[in-house]
Amino acid sequence: MGRAPCCDKANVKKGPWSPEEDAILKAYIEQHGTGGNWIALPQKIGLKRCGKSCRLRWLNYLRPNIKHGGFSEEEDNIICSLYISIGSRWSIIAAQLPGRTDNDIKNYWNTRLKKKLLGKQRKEQAARRASLKQEIMTKREINESFMVPGAIPHQQSPYWPEVPALVMNQNQDSHLMDQESIRNLLIKLGGRFSDNNQESALFTTVNNYPLDGSSRQDQVPYTNSIDVLSSSAPMRSMDSTSCSQFPNSNYNGPDMCQAGLENLLVELGGLVCSNPQRVEGLDSFYGMDMAASGSTGASSAESNSWGHISSLGYPQLVSDYETCLQSMPQDSSFEDSSFFGPQ
DNA sequence: AAGGCGACCAACCGCACAAAA
DNA sequence: CTTTTGTGCGGTTGGTCGCCT
Structure with a gap:
């Protein structure tokens, strides 16, 4: 029934x-x-x-003060960053863009922004492919000129499968900057961190738009989805059974971290790191002090320091995540994981 | 001029959650 | 504690418009 x-x-x-x-x-x-x-x-x-x-x-x-159409570059940046960070949580994204509705943003993303970004990504991939090909040709010529007759060609011949720039070392700096940017953004949105490095979930307060025009504040759990994008992200080694019971059904936790990440990589791979301009735009928009936030020196340890989360309403989330952390290698060995492809 | 097609967007649908009964 | 009910949300659908052939 x-x-x-x-x-x-x-x-x-x-x-x-x-x-x-x-x-x-x-x-x-x-x-x-x-x-x-x-x-x-x-x-x-x-x-x-x-x-x-x-x-x-x-x-x-x-509702008063609704804006339609005419999304600015800044709004694009915010939408992209938050989408990369938290996925299709349109109501949360909308809450950060005054006058925009979740429906509007969702439509905008599906019809324009996604295509815009994918088009950009394809261009960049084509350019990378071309330069890689050139590099391979050059190195082959060099190898051949030094080749000892009968010797086996070098095992590490520079050919990688197409890997999103997101996870390529050469882009790590901008990547880390991006993490830091989004992190700072989320902090600004009301998230809380402590100095405790062991736990890594973020709650941010999000204004919804209730009927009476007052502002209700919801607590919305985030995990360190930024870290998920990182090559040093602990999430990747999570045991799916021990980390699968996130209390908020909309947030799928590791499911999102894996399936969502895969989708993101497919759809947006290369976007984060290959687009430093976006990061700068974000920072300037929010007036963030990148130097103060230690972005340039962000180590893998720091990328685990998404901060302590007090168990504000979601103790299960925290305890699950703690379980996951405990079951993970504590050293940096997982950085060598081939999960994201060759490094 | 007309039909095809894709882009855009408003609105609907169904699910999950939370509060009330 | 269970059931009911209202609300919020994200995904999807369907209508309209403009461009192209």
Whole structure:
């Protein structure tokens, strides 16, 4: 037996909203609020609409100070960085962009930003491929000129499979800067860190947009998804069984870290590190002090120091993560893992 | 001019969560 | 403690528009 529908589907109008409907809904909410019940609201004001539909209409279009279209470069940067960091948590991303709705950002990402980034990535891959080919040719010529007759060609002939720039050592500096940028951003958004290096989850407070215009603060758990992108990320060696019970179902924890990471690598591989400009943009936007944050000297140890998380509402998350950490090698040996391909 | 096609975007759907009963 | 109900969220769909052939 499924749950009862939220409204009488037969007597509910679907499709685009008319200006009259908009006016009725807006006028009522501005005057009375929703009364805390979206389901009952349409009946009250004589709209043949589903309560959920009314809510969506209000949140996405009628609510004051909504911006549509015309995303700025800065907004692009923030969306990209947060998407890379936390995935498709549109409501959280939207909360960082005043006047933007999750629906708007989601649409923007799916229709434009993703393509824009993928196009950029393809260009960069093509360029890398070309320069790599050139390099191979050059080295081959050098090897051949020094080749002892009968000798086996060098095992480390410089051919790598196509690896996202994200994980390539040559890009590590910018990568680390990027981690630090996002980290700082998330801190600015309200996340908490302590000096304890053992635990690594971040809670950030996120403003939602409730009906009455007040600001509710939700606590949203993040793990060190930035670290996940790092070549020194501990997540990669996590035992999926010991780390699979994240309390927030929207956040899939290691599942996201693995499946999500794979998707991200496929979709956005190379974006993070091959785009230092983006990082700079972020920093300047937020006025971050990169030097103060120690970004340039970020070591793998530091990348584990996403900070202590007090068990604010999600003790399970923390304890699971602690379990994971304990089951992980404590030295840097996992840095040599071939998980991300050759180094 | 008309049909095909893709891009864009508003809206819907279903699931999960949390609070209330 | 269990069930019910409202809300929030992300994924998906379907309509519209503009460009191309």
